[in-house]
Amino acid sequence: MAHPDKLQNGSLWQRQLAQFRALAVDWLLISLMLLMVDFLVIAFSGRRGPTGMLVTPEEVLDLLHYGWVLSAALILALAWQASRQVVGPSPGQSLVLGVREEKHVPWTRTLRGWFGALLIELTIFTGWLITEVQLVTFLTQFNKASDIVRGLLHPSSSILHQGLVLLVQTVFLAFMATAFAIPLAFSLSFFAARNLTRGSRFSRAMYTLVRAGMNFTRAVEPLVWALIFISWVGIGPFAGVLALWVHSVAALIKLYSEQVENIDHGPMDAITATGASTLQVLRYGVVPQVIPPFLSFTIYRWDINVRMSTIIGFVGGGGIGYILKPRVDLGQWGEVGTLVLLIAATVWIMDILSARIRERIV
Amino acid sequence: MTAPQRAAVSSGAELAVQVKGVSKVFPNGIQALDNVDLEVHDGEFLVVIGLSGSGKSTLLRCINRLETPTAGRIWVAGREATGAEGAELRRLRTDIGMIFQQFNLVKRHTVLSNVLSGCLGQTSLASSLFLRFTDEERDRAQACLDRVGLGDRGGSRADALSGGQQQRVAIARALMQQPRLILADEPVASLDPALRHSVMRHIEALNREEGMTVMCTLHDIDLIDRYATRVVALRDGKLVFEGQPESFDGETFRQIYGEDAEPTSGPAG
Numbered sequence: 001m002a003h004p005d006k007l008q009n010g011s012l013w014q015r016q017l018a019q020f021r022a023l024a025v026d027w028l029l030i031s032l033m034l035l036m037v038d039f040l041v042i043a044f045s046g047r048r049g050p051t052g053m054l055v056t057p058e059e060v061l062d063l064l065h066y067g068w069v070l071s072a073a074l075i076l077a078l079a080w081q082a083s084r085q086v087v088g089p090s091p092g093q094s095l096v097l098g099v100r101e102e103k104h105v106p107w108t109r110t111l112r113g114w115f116g117a118l119l120i121e122l123t124i125f126t127g128w129l130i131t132e133v134q135l136v137t138f139l140t141q142f143n144k145a146s147d148i149v150r151g152l153l154h155p156s157s158s159i160l161h162q163g164l165v166l167l168v169q170t171v172f173l174a175f176m177a178t179a180f181a182i183p184l185a186f187s188l189s190f191f192a193a194r195n196l197t198r199g200s201r202f203s204r205a206m207y208t209l210v211r212a213g214m215n216f217t218r219a220v221e222p223l224v225w226a227l228i229f230i231s232w233v234g235i236g237p238f239a240g241v242l243a244l245w246v247h248s249v250a251a252l253i254k255l256y257s258e259q260v261e262n263i264d265h266g267p268m269d270a271i272t273a274t275g276a277s278t279l280q281v282l283r284y285g286v287v288p289q290v291i292p293p294f295l296s297f298t299i300y301r302w303d304i305n306v307r308m309s310t311i312i313g314f315v316g317g318g319g320i321g322y323i324l325k326p327r328v329d330l331g332q333w334g335e336v337g338t339l340v341l342l343i344a345a346t347v348w349i350m351d352i353l354s355a356r357i358r359e360r361i362v
Numbered sequence: 363m364t365a366p367q368r369a370a371v372s373s374g375a376e377l378a379v380q381v382k383g384v385s386k387v388f389p390n391g392i393q394a395l396d397n398v399d400l401e402v403h404d405g406e407f408l409v410v411i412g413l414s415g416s417g418k419s420t421l422l423r424c425i426n427r428l429e430t431p432t433a434g435r436i437w438v439a440g441r442e443a444t445g446a447e448g449a450e451l452r453r454l455r456t457d458i459g460m461i462f463q464q465f466n467l468v469k470r471h472t473v474l475s476n477v478l479s480g481c482l483g484q485t486s487l488a489s490s491l492f493l494r495f496t497d498e499e500r501d502r503a504q505a506c507l508d509r510v511g512l513g514d515r516g517g518s519r520a521d522a523l524s525g526g527q528q529q530r531v532a533i534a535r536a537l538m539q540q541p542r543l544i545l546a547d548e549p550v551a552s553l554d555p556a557l558r559h560s561v562m563r564h565i566e567a568l569n570r571e572e573g574m575t576v577m578c579t580l581h582d583i584d585l586i587d588r589y590a591t592r593v594v595a596l597r598d599g600k601l602v603f604e605g606q607p608e609s610f611d612g613e614t615f616r617q618i619y620g621e622d623a624e625p626t627s628g629p630a631g
Contacts, residue, residue, distance in 0.1 A: 266466035270532070273426050274539055275456035275483025283491050284479050288470040 018097055025092035026077035027070075029119065034069045036122040043129055057130045080111075087111045151333020152340060159335040162323060163342045170319035171346065173237045173312075174305035177244035182298060185249045188214075189256030190282060196260060210253065217250035222308055226317040237318025244305045244312060251304075255297040256290070263289045296358040303354040307347055376440070378404045378543055378575035379425060384434030385599075386420050394420040395431065396599035402577060407569045409590035409607075410579045413619055417599040418579040422545040425577070426458040427451055439542055456483035459536030459574070461565070463548035465528040467520040473531050474516035477503040480538030506534040510564050526557035533564045537572070544568055546578040550585070558582070562589055586610065 042060050049055045055063065080090040088110045089099040107113030188210050190196055197207035226243035233239050268285035276284065313321020320339060327335045379402035386395040394417045402408050410418045423429040425436055427443055436443040438454060446454050459480075467476045478495050485499065495503075507513050510530040515523065520531060529549060536544055546565055550558040566589055569576045580586055586593060587607050595603035595618040603610075603618055616623055 266462060266464050267468050269428055270460065270462060270466035270535075271468075271479060271482065273428060273455060273458065273460035273545075274480055274535075275452040275454075276479075277452060277482075277487060279487065280482045280490055283493075284468055284471075284482065288468050291470070 022090070022092035022096040023077055023081060025096055026080060026090045027074050027092075029091050029115075030076050030080075031070055031073035033115070033119050033122060034073055035064055035066075036126045038064050038069055039126055039129075040122075057132065061130075091115065147331075148333050152337040154334055155337035155341055156332075156334035157338070159323070159327075159338050160342075163320060163339050166313075166320040166323060167342055167346060169237055170309050170313070170321075171306060171350075173240050173309050173317075173319050174244065174302055176241045177248055177305050177309075178298060178302040180241070180245045181248035181252055181301070185252035185256055186294070188249075189253050189260060190286070192253050192257035193260035195263075195265070196282075196286070214250045214253045217246055218254070222247045222312060223315060226312045226315050230316050235316040235318075240309055240312045240317030240319055243317055244308060247308070248301055248305060252297065252301055255301075256294055259290045259293040259297075260286060292361050296361050299354045299357050303347075303350045306350050310343055376404045377437070378402045378406065378439060379577065380437040381421070381425070382435050384421075384424060384431045384436060386417070386424060386429060387432045394599055395424070395596075397434070398596075398599070398601050400594060400601060402575060404575055405569070405573060407566070407576045407578070407589055407591045409586050409593050410577060410596065411581070411586065411593060411618065412579075412596035416596040418596055419547050420599075421596065422460075422547050422577060422579065425543075425545060426455050426460060428460075452483055456539065457541050457543065459539045459541035459544045459568075461529070461532050461536055461544065461546040461549045463551050465525070465532045465552075467528055467531055467535075469519070469521035471520055472516065473512065473518050473520055473523065474500070474503055474507065476520050476531055477506050477516075477534045477538050480506075480535040483539070503534075503538055506537040507531075509537060509567075510534045525553050526561060529553065529561045530564060533561070533568070537568065542574060544574050544576045544578075546576060548579050548581070551581060555582075558585060559588075565589075583610075583615070 039060055042055070042063050043057065047055050047063075049059050077090070077092070080087065081093065084090065084093065084099070088101055089097075089112065091112055093099040094112060101110060107116070191203070191206040192210045192214060194207065197203040222243050225246050226239060229239040229242040233242065263286055267289070268281055271281045271285040309317070309319045310321040310324065313319040313323075314325045316322065320343060324336065324339045327333075327339065379400070381398055381400040384395055384398045385393070387393045396417075398417075398421065400421075410421065412418050420429055424431045425438060425443060427446065431444060434444070438458060441454060443451075443454055468479065471479075475493060478499060480503075481495075481499055482490055485495065489495070504513065504516060507516055510533050512523075512527060512530055512534070515527070520528065523531065544565065549565060550561050553561060562585060565576060565578065568574045578589070580590075587610075590607045593603070593605060593607050593610050594601060595614075597618055603614055605614075
């Protein structure tokens with residue numbers, strides 16, 4: 001660890017902030033553990049909900065004693081930190097402050113080790129209940145899905161022609177979305193790179209702005225973007241292009257800017273030293289270094305867009321997904337099988353091609 | 363030419379660089395320079411020595427403002443470098459060429475394009491963004507390449523050249539810039555010892571034939587003897603020695619580098 005003991009370093013204010021963060025971490029972890037214990041106690045208590053049935057996991061989440069648990073956890077966290085000499089450092093003290101045991105002891109002999117192990121076990125057990133895992137059903141009820149699987153394995157040729165036509169549309173849809181995304185992502189990626197935006201107040205503000213915009217855009221599912229653009233420009237491949245375009249811009253900014261952050265700063269220094277302006281430094285000191293990885297990521301993005309455009313088509317964004325959705329709804333599994341095979345073949349070919357091209361470039 | 367003769371040329375001449383009370387503390391708290399005062403005369407070949415981390419590079423990088431000093435003032439040819447911003451700073455930088463230990467060429471560009479980048483501070487912005495230069499600029503870049511003996515390599519990619527050749531391209535780039543001052547930061551430290559003189563001779567030519575003032579950081583004692591007109595030494599960011607290369611002996615060497623150090627010299631090449 002870089003700063004083995006933050007208790008001794010830094011100003012008084014920094015030390016107090018670190019102490020506070022350590023307490024917050026302890027409080028959070030102990031609260032989580034107590035909440036999961038509370039969850040299991042209620043779930044197995046045989047309590048019945050308003051309908052007279054046993055309570056469901058969702059209902060249990062509403063029944064937890066949050067106030068009591070948080071208060072108790074805070075007291076326990078404070079107690080652990082106070083009795084550090086006796087029971088060893090708390091998780092917060094070791095994670096945030098870097099406090100070590102007095103002597104090296106295996107985790108099985110420290111309170112912290114037992115606490116961590118119990119936390120992981122409780123999480124798996126609680127997760128099992130919350131996601132309603134049913135192993136027996138999974139292992140015995142395959143026959144209910146056999147119709148679908150049989151259909152997928154016996155593709156029908158009736159839809160082959162239409163599928164091929166829309167497959168061409170899908171590949172072009174993904175290509176146009178990628179192509180439109182390049183110029184915008186290219187110019188914005190320099191503002192999203194930490195190493196180029198330390199200079200002025202303006203560039204630091206742009207960094208924050210571009211990063212925030214990028215993360216928001218990426219967080220919204222392409223499916224949601226598709227619905228927005230279908231309302232905007234109508235059902236069809238163009239709405240799909242726009243939806244994938246927005247998502248690709250954000251994704252490419254992230255990939256591009258990481259490459260910009262990894263460049264060798266030497267050529268930048270050399271160009272700056274000639275009296276060149278910022279744009280010239282970018283053009284000569286940065287761009288030549290990032291062109292090959294940029295190309296590689298762009299081709300990879302096209303590959304991803306082909307896969308994504310299938311789902312975009314489900315809601316009306318054009319491409320092969322558009323005819324896949326009604327077949328799924330009507331249970332025409334043979335035709336679904338044809339389309340799935342077509343998509344799989346395309347994705348496979350795109351994957352091989354893009355890997356080959358990227359190998360050559362880098 | 364012997365060193366005293368060259369010293370006579372510089373005495374009384376205009377100051378190429380004046381450094382007054384310069385300190386530099388990096389954000390991580392490391393003090394690279396501690397109240398350094400230094401005067402560099404026009405036409406000098408000043409060699410700066412000192413251990414790695416003694417502040418040599420930082421001193422050079424403060425002069426063309428790749429770093430900004432945290433205290434003190436610097437003048438280059440009478441113009442103040444500290445405090446210069448924007449267009450004024452870029453104009454100042456066009457008068458200062460820089461040569462780096464790692465050459466810092468644009469590896470994927472051609473050798474000629476790298477030399478041409480030396481005049482970026484003096485050319486039109488729009489055409490330079492499309493890598494376009496005038497015929498006059500191209501002829502001049504070719505002449506600079508001829509000067510360093512690489513006239514036939516203009517079309518090669520920069521990273522296809524050997525280390526010594528790349529450093530000569532970097533010298534041609536500095537020559538293209540037509541500066542009055544050259545800052546050379548360990549120009550031969552990453553080169554095979556046998557190639558050191560071939561690069562140093564070209565830097566010496568900038569000094570003698572073009573009349574450019576040179577500030578150069580070096581390690582090898584025989585290179586210092588051969589090229590320097592004056593030597594200054596830094597230790598822990600402070601200026602601890604200033605004198606002629608002749609007065610620089612094993613005793614002063616150990617004062618600068620510490621008791622355990624032995625003078626090194628690459629084989630004469």
